[in-house]
Amino acid sequence: MEKELAERIALFRFGVIAPLVDRHLSRGERERILNEIAAGTWQIPGSQRTSIGRSTVVKWLACYQRSGGDIESLKPRSRSDRGSSRSIDDETAAALVALKQQLPECSLDALMRIARQRKIIHAGFCASRQSVYRLFANHGLNDAHPRPVDRRRFEAELPNDLWQSDWLHGPKIIVDGVMRKTYLFAIIDDHSRLIVHAQFYLSESIDSFRDCLMLALLKRGLPRRLYTDNGSAFRSHLLRYACARLGIALLHSRPGIPEGRGKIERFFRTVRSQLLPLLGETANLQQMNAGLYDWLEHDYHARPHSTTKVSPLERYLKHLHALRPAPANLLDYFRNPVTRKVDKDRAVSLDGRLFEAPVGLIGRSVTLLYHKDDPLRVEVMLGEQSYGFLTPLDPLVNSRVRRTTRQDVEIDPAIKPNEDQQPYRGGSLFGGSQ
DSSP: OHHHHHHHHHHHHHHHHGGGTTOOOOHHHHHHHHHHHHHSOOOOTTOSOOOOOHHHHHHHHHHHHHTTSOGGGGSOOOOTTTTOOOSSOHHHHHHHHHHHHHOTTOOHHHHHHHHHHTTSSOTTOOOOHHHHHHHHHHTTOSSSSOOOOOOOOOOOSSTTSOEEEEEEEEEEEEETTEEEEEEEEEEEETTTOOEEEEEEESOOSHHHHHHHHHHHHHHHOBOSEEEEOSSGGGOOHHHHHHHHHTTOEEEEOOTTOOTTOHHHHHHHHHIIIIIHHHHOSOOSHHHHHHHHHHHIIIIITTSOOTTTSSOHHHHHHTTGGGOBOOOTTGGGGGOEEEEEEOOTTSEEEETTEEEEOOGGGTTOEEEEEEETTEEEEEEEEETTEEEEEOEEOOHHHHTTEEEOTTSOEEEOTTSOOOTTSOOOOTTOSSSSOO
């Protein structure tokens, strides 16, 4: 659980600093982003606090850049000054600011009592009233009226700088004699308005979105940022970790605030008015997707967009030099990770199946990576090192194995293998000795 929490914290920190990574920002733009992060409300893994200090964000960004973009650098480490008292540290300041934002009409004395009850401030907290008052004043929290939110239209500078994604309720069709609802998942390139991929599915689950995303990556390369809704279809540890390993910042809009996803919402309005009437009484899912692809290729992508005055495909192709191709082993980035301990008999259990691990992993906790639709192809990892793919356990073959004191294996000569059966290799993953 500690390892999983550390990964969740690293993914969260990467998501926070993602707007500042690998972008040529002016000083004013950088400060604007830092102020937005510091003013935001966050769900921090492993913590009840909901705000992040500016200096904390700068520290995370510096660690990530010094490591050469390694997400491991964002995992929490033990504090060197643990046990020492501070007057008002960045994290406590962020927590107090968040509390003041929740209770804007609360007096300072009452607010400090609540902070102690909620254990936001520790017993040794000794900051003066003036210090706390200045902290709130610097964040504009002493004003009688809250500041209005500054929302502006924006556009990504280049193709694949930013993708937006969401899903739309589609028409119902009959599947195996049962009326089923369809769901249209779509991903739009913010700069060109090109639909990098869209497809109808029979479920609004994370598996449907993951399939749509992988097809988009294979066709159009890797985006730098992916902006999605806050719904469950776009949230999973597997999806976030895969995006982080690919160098994609996975961003979510705040609950109840759809602003920022205007381009994908505008595309769905076009789908409702232009595409869905053309589909009519479609017989099955394949025909629906065939109609969708034909409409995208010959209509939507070909005609000038009302805002850019250029067709989405033409605008996308103007900057091919800026595109990053997806890795050849893209599917491996989206495998399911599970943690298992290797038994003394080298056996590892996964979804009711037994596999044999290398001798050197006996007693170790390892990570198994696999696809649900290919459960027999399981890669075993110890830390960041791969030990190859596991061999399904065959108890009948193991009954013919005689082990020596040197951990070698020999086939019992009294039992001959079948002529058409391959000789036993002692469970080796790589064709040699363990």
